[in-house]
Amino acid sequence: MAKKTIAIVGGGFAGVACGRRLRRLMSTEEAHIVVFSEENYMVFQPLLAEVAGSSIQAEVPATPLRVALPDVECRREKVIDIHLPENTLVFESFDGLKRTLKYDHVIIACGSGVNLSAVPGMADHAFPFRTVADAVALRAQISQQLEQAAVCEDPVRREFFLTFAVIGGGFSGVEVAGEINDLLQASEKYYPTIKPEESQVILIHSREQLLPEVSSTLRDFTKKKMEQNGVKIVLKQRVKMVTADGVTLSDGTHFHAATVVGTTGTAPHPFVERMKAEKDKGRLKTQPDMRLLGYENAWAIGDCALVLNSFDNEPSPPTGQFAERQGKQCAANLFALLQGKPTKPFYFKPLGMLCAIGGHNAVAEMMGVKLSGFIAWFIWRTVYLLKIPSFSRKVKVALDWTWELMFSRDITGVKIDHANRVHDAYFEAGSFIFKKGDPATDFYVIEKGEVEVMRQIEDGQEPEMVAMFGPGDFFGEMALVEDRPRNASVRARTDVELTIIGKGMFAKMSKILAPLSQQVNNAIRKRTTMRQKLPRSSDILKHSVLKDVIEPLPSQPLSENCTFTSAVGQFEREKADFFCVVDEKANLSGVLTRTDLLSTLEMIAAMPEEERGKIKVKDIMTQNPIWVTVDDSPLLVTEMMRERSMKRMPVVYDINDRRIAGYIRLESLMALVMRKIQAERDALREVN
Known part of the structure; x- marks a missing residue:
């Protein structure tokens, strides 16, 4: 029998059990066994809680693959794809380049991924x-x-x-x-x-x-x-x-x-999602002997595979004991196939x-x-001590458990430096991101949603909203630059998703990235409010009502599912500069401008003609545009438009009712101020 190349993708329970059994069944002259794993160790999952609780040391549940798999080539490289018809495996090498491996048999045992996105935040x-x-x-x-x-x-x-x-x-x-x-x-x-x-x-x-x-x-x-x-x-x-x-x-x-x-929350491994093979709820469908449906030399085992257990004709649950047994029987089936003998369906009576x-x-x-x-x-x-695959790890676990019974648990903790990290955060509507007087520790960038800046203008007064930020905006920079506590509170106006950059990382990025530093300085300069520069105009706007300057939309909103061709026709017929876009509930979801149309024209020029008709407004519009409600202050709206250099802004009825009530033009706000100033002057002339 010619020497076979057998690739195993995954270094968990299933992959390790399969590799160990294969090596016992086949010598190094008979088979070249390669295990791909993004980590160079196998995690013994049942002991992870013991690590978190400080019952055992951190390295104990991790058995090095090279120890668990003697005479097996272990590669700490990421598998990107498998071309099943060509018997080729594509992986990202240590130098970042894509390389390929030709195999005779491939065993997919990459497990499942983590899905925490099912619950907001x-x-x-x-x-x-x-x-x-x-x-x-x-x-x-x-x-x-x-x-x-x-x-x-x-x-x-x-x-x-x-x-x-x-x-x-x-x-x-x-x-x-x-x-x-x-x-x-x-x-x-x-x-x-x-x-x-x-x-x-x-x-x-x-x-x-x-x-x-x-x-x-x-x-x-x-x-x-x-x-x-x-x-x-x-x-x-x-x-x-x-x-x-x-x-x-x-x-x-x-x-x-x-x-x-x-x-809670598991998801198919990204590698499995990309595979062109039959799946059921993200798990690879297999024949009774664990070969992929439609293939004679591709196998799937463990959490990533849907393997029927002939013991009860039910799908195998994604547990360690099933993954281990599948790995062992997969190796036996593969060896039997190479010997010209029949394979057996997976059979396992759960031990408990x-x-x-x-x-x-x-x-x-x-x-x-x-x-x-x-x-x-x-x-x-x-039981779990006996199941650990390495003798040295067995000894370490036994020693740690004995130590924990005799002495107190280790309370040593590695300090987490939040100042130099970048992470995401979720805040529900109405919750404070930070409050006035809090130390300045972070810089914030809005991914989704809106926030409002609350400030107490005079002592004894209730805080009022003095600014609002939306997707793409950032805040929190002034207190960081000036090294002082927060002088205002920021609250989530809607459910909001943020990228948070720690103080240390923000300082490094501002120093190295000149555009970021310039943008921050420009924002600080722009956020010098109208209250300071134009106190009289600010007072007029503060005591005015936004409803007095709301104008009806110049044209009916577009639907998200309107085609690009139809949208171009609407622009032409109505001679409009922009359209608001609404979803199926008539809520504001975007804005489409002439600039968006021009950008799309450049994009579709390189597309096949049959694909051009599939482009819809929701694919090219500006999503989650900045909007205000009919009850917001004209002063707030003016400052928002001034800071963003906006000429117009859509108005909705309420935070929870985002149907369009109209829009605001900057000229209308300016005219409101001028009319009231002129009226005051006329009244003063009559008195004199």
Whole structure:
């Protein structure tokens, strides 16, 4: 038999189990086995919660692939695509160039990705929990919150620092909630200023019971025991949004929490999404023996594959024990195929379920036997200790667990430097991004939504809105440049998504990037308000009503689904300079100008003629334009138009009713001021 090249994409449970079994079945002279993995280690997922809870050291759940897979070529390179008909694998090499590998057989075992975008704000503010880096980051966060709470004099703020919300009541959610709670309780003696009742772990689950994979009696035990240990359990509630302030549930309940952990939400691996193969809900469809449908030398195993288990004719669940068994049987099937022997359908009778729930307690369901409490916890540790693929890692885990039983948990935490990071943030309408007097720590760029600047003009007066910013605008630069606290508050006018740049990173970028520095300086200069430059005009606008200067649109709005050709015709017939664009509910969604049309003409010149007719207004319009409501102050509107050099601005009825009420022209605002000034002069002449 000629030497075969076998490529395995993925270094998780399935990929490692397959590679180990293949190497035992085939010598190095018979097969060249190559494993592609973006990390050079395999993560033993069941131990990640132990890392977050400081029961074991960070490197312990990570077994180096070169240790787990002797005599197998391990490549820490990213697979971009697989051309199945050509038997070619495309990967990004260490030098950034794309290279190819010709294979005889390919085994796809890349697992699944993380999807935190299903809940607004979760991707921005929740800690994911799938990798070693995730567990280490969460452990550092717990330590940092304890340190901040220890010196915080405000009891409300201290309780915020010490509240930890975990989203998802499956295995990962239950285990990490239990470990966080154990770490908090073990750390109490080192933080005498923190009262035990001030810290809280909240576990939120959408179903009626935790751990849907185990029996009802074990679910009840889990809830009862975790609540006895101090974990707050919230069931039958979905998370509506996650913000910098905590978690909001579907019933409107809000938990103020500085730390949110997201253990729900999976997505197909981006590499799998790009593959031209049959899929079911993002998972690769396979034949009974785990070969891809329609291919004889391409296999799929693990979380990325939809593999029917012939034991019960049900799809295999995305768990470690199934991935490991699939990897082993895939290797046996591939070897049998090369020997000219028949392959076997995947068959596996589940061995059971194990889950640690904190406080040296666990639940276990093995071979029909249900166990709970300390004995289940002891079995949980014993089973997973035996399943760790490396002997050296087994020893390290055993030593760490023994140390944790004899001594206190490690409370060492790596300090997170927020001043030099760039991250995204989500704020719901009405929530404050920062308040007057807060220290200046960040620079903000708006991706979606609008914010309003609130300022107390005179002592004793209620704050009023003095400015509004929308997509593409930035704010927070003046206090950073002048190195002073915030002199105004900024509040989310609508739900808003921001990119936040830390103070240190902002200083570096401003120093290196001359255009950014110039733009910031221009903004500071423009934001010298009309109140300072033109006090009389400002006073007139402040006491005027916007409805007096709203004009009807010069033409009917365009629909988002209107074609480009139709839009050009509308511009020609109505001799318009711009059109507002509305969605199916007649809400303002964009603005289309002549400049947009010209840019589109340049773009479609290079397109095939049959594609040109498919271009719609929603593809070329300016999305999420700046708008104001009929109740906004003319002074605010004037300052916004002045800062943005705008000649006109659409007006909607309300923040929650974005139907178009008309539009404002800068000339109309100027004429309003001139009329009132002239009227004052005429009145003065009559008196004299």
